[in-house]
Amino acid sequence: MGTNPVTRMLLVIAVLMAALTLEPVVSQAQEATGSFLPVVPKATGGESCVREPEFMRKNHISLLQHKRDLTVYDGDRTEDLSLKGCIACHAVSGTDGTPVTVADPNHFCRACHDYAAVSVDCFQCHASRPEPLDNASRSTSGHAAYTQLSDYLKEVLQ
Secondary structure: OOOOHHHHHHHHHHHHHHHHHHHHHHHHHHHHHOOOOOOOOOOOOOOOOOOOHHHHHHHHHHHHHHHHHHHHHHOOOOOOOOHHHHHHHOOOEOOOOOEOOOOOOOOHHHHHHHHHOOOOOHHHOOOOOOOOHHHHHHHHHHHHHHHHHHHHHHHHHO
8 A cells, every 4th residue: 555645745845844843943952951952941030930840840731730720610810820920930031121922932831842842822812921010900900800700600500
């Protein structure tokens, strides 16, 4: 059973495009570290993360999913362990001094996600850079609306 020549050609093109896309990421990592490991930007928001780096590398998705469940299903909208906190602490500034978005290959989350070929889909809904200070007051008024909605839904569902 042979493979169609057009299919083979498309497969070769896809592999070459993938290699060309990843080459800058791999080259930067190799130049900076002497190995093929990703270069992860240092956090800027504080002395330490919520847990040690080794734990966070392996378990950050579990923490994010747990926080998501507490927020979405239980209405717990505390700032403790929030994605906003992660983004504020791990923001990477661009050449203009403002934090870059996830569209920029230098974004903190993309360092490992690009290396591992894993999509970062959190930012389809969430902001991928910290809110400007003038928006901070707006988010607290939204918090009240979420709390009211959560309380209403808990009452209705009982």
